[in-house]
Amino acid sequence: MANSLNLARVVAAPAEAIWAEMSDFVESSKHMGIRKFVTNPNPAVGGTKVGCVRHLLFPGMPTPAKETLTRYSAEKMTWSLTVETHMYVPMIGYDGTVSVTRLDADGRQSLLTYTGSFKDVVEGSGVTAADQLKTIEKTYNGFFASIAKVFESAPASSNSRSAVGRLEGKVCLVTGGSSGLGAAMCRAFGTEGAKVVIADMDVQKGEKLAKKIEGSTFMHLNVSKPEEVDKVVAGVVAKYARLDVVVNNAGIIGEWLPTAEYTTANWEKVRSVNMDGAFFVLRAALKQMQSQKPTGGVVLNMVSTSAFSAFPRIAGYIAAKAGLMGLTRSCAAEYGPLGIRVLALAPTGVLTPLVMQVAADIDSKETQEPPTRHTNPLPGMPTPVDVANVAVFACSEEAKWVTGCCIPIDGGYLAGNAGFGNDMARGAKL
Numbered sequence: 001m002a003n004s005l006n007l008a009r010v011v012a013a014p015a016e017a018i019w020a021e022m023s024d025f026v027e028s029s030k031h032m033g034i035r036k037f038v039t040n041p042n043p044a045v046g047g048t049k050v051g052c053v054r055h056l057l058f059p060g061m062p063t064p065a066k067e068t069l070t071r072y073s074a075e076k077m078t079w080s081l082t083v084e085t086h087m088y089v090p091m092i093g094y095d096g097t098v099s100v101t102r103l104d105a106d107g108r109q110s111l112l113t114y115t116g117s118f119k120d121v122v123e124g125s126g127v128t129a130a131d132q133l134k135t136i137e138k139t140y141n142g143f144f145a146s147i148a149k150v151f152e153s154a155p156a157s158s159n160s161r162s163a164v165g166r167l168e169g170k171v172c173l174v175t176g177g178s179s180g181l182g183a184a185m186c187r188a189f190g191t192e193g194a195k196v197v198i199a200d201m202d203v204q205k206g207e208k209l210a211k212k213i214e215g216s217t218f219m220h221l222n223v224s225k226p227e228e229v230d231k232v233v234a235g236v237v238a239k240y241a242r243l244d245v246v247v248n249n250a251g252i253i254g255e256w257l258p259t260a261e262y263t264t265a266n267w268e269k270v271r272s273v274n275m276d277g278a279f280f281v282l283r284a285a286l287k288q289m290q291s292q293k294p295t296g297g298v299v300l301n302m303v304s305t306s307a308f309s310a311f312p313r314i315a316g317y318i319a320a321k322a323g324l325m326g327l328t329r330s331c332a333a334e335y336g337p338l339g340i341r342v343l344a345l346a347p348t349g350v351l352t353p354l355v356m357q358v359a360a361d362i363d364s365k366e367t368q369e370p371p372t373r374h375t376n377p378l379p380g381m382p383t384p385v386d387v388a389n390v391a392v393f394a395c396s397e398e399a400k401w402v403t404g405c406c407i408p409i410d411g412g413y414l415a416g417n418a419g420f421g422n423d424m425a426r427g428a429k430l
Helices: 015-022 027-032 129-150 180-191 203-212 226-240 264-291 315-338 353-365 384-395
Strands: 003-011 053-056 065-073 078-083 094-102 110-118 171-175 195-200 217-220 245-248 297-302 340-347 406-409
Touching (some): 003 129, 027 129, 094 129, 110 129, 171 180, 171 226, 171 264, 180 195, 180 203, 180 384, 195 203, 226 264, 264 340, 340 384, 384 406
Parallel strands (some): 171 195, 171 245, 195 217, 245 297, 297 340, 340 406
Antiparallel strands (some): 003 110, 053 065, 065 078, 078 094
16 A cells, blocks of 8 residues: 655745745755755756656765656646655655645635655665655655745845745846846845846846845846847746746937937937837737736836936937837736736936936036036935835735836926926926
């Protein structure tokens, strides 16, 4: 008669968030405390594909034990494995399954389960069936405890998840994520419990940032190349089994030139990133979000106040941002029935390297009188953290009825002029 075992644990977290922790057959071994002893002999067959093998080679073992992924369903949030009989794993005919299911309508509690059995143990191994059942019980109770610990209260910091994350377990892809606004949003999302994917052309900064944000990953991406965009999205889904949030943040200013002197090369360069690139990312995100189970997600497009209140000498930038705002409305209406929200943020000038470079470019080309007023009615300039805080809200369930619109982060810039003079001197007195 087969020797069987059933285990279960209730975890106070959404099932999708728990699944993100255990969805990869190879990586999930970290929750058993054995990840450093596990290898995948055929990386082409990743941890979300049936047939994936993980080798376990503990100190003193002459040959590795072999576990094989035999069944996998991201939709049902479950996978099964078999274990090849080994001198250190003396079970015959082992088969086990782990699953996670929702327990309530709000998705705040979930049930982790394990069911497993084996026919017998190897005769003469010195291990009884009862001993082996105790080992399995200890292993999977530890597996459940490790996953549950991820969602327990923990001290919050700028680079670690908060006690109750508003994006807990969500898989978030941020383009242009290595610096400036993108980096601030990556850090904020990580603090709120998200699985952050930093996508950028700057490998050095991106990899450095990923090391500082718990659970994050860096992927190289040039958004102007549609094949790269599709590859990155596919890579995210292969690693995490879904895609919940995409921030369309990558962008450039281009040369600062009067429109009559704006070169075709400059126009095409800006458009290829700010308009074409944003569209490629949006398209890939929508394709994934409409096909995954359950459907849904959030696409946050970073536009600008200049999409609504024109600024001189950056025609390509303004045209692209205004166009992206139009795409935001169009896609929100088109994909809302599938539970996909598409919205935008429009910051005013923010204290980032990009904005500071623009200011330096202007100063290098002409002499300007010092301004007597701030650009915005509210004094000063927002920081990247100010923008990131709004982005967290926009991508969270707190904003579940917010779509197809733009949230200005502008200190009243678009509300109107607080003073007299030209558009560069419209706000509070310095």
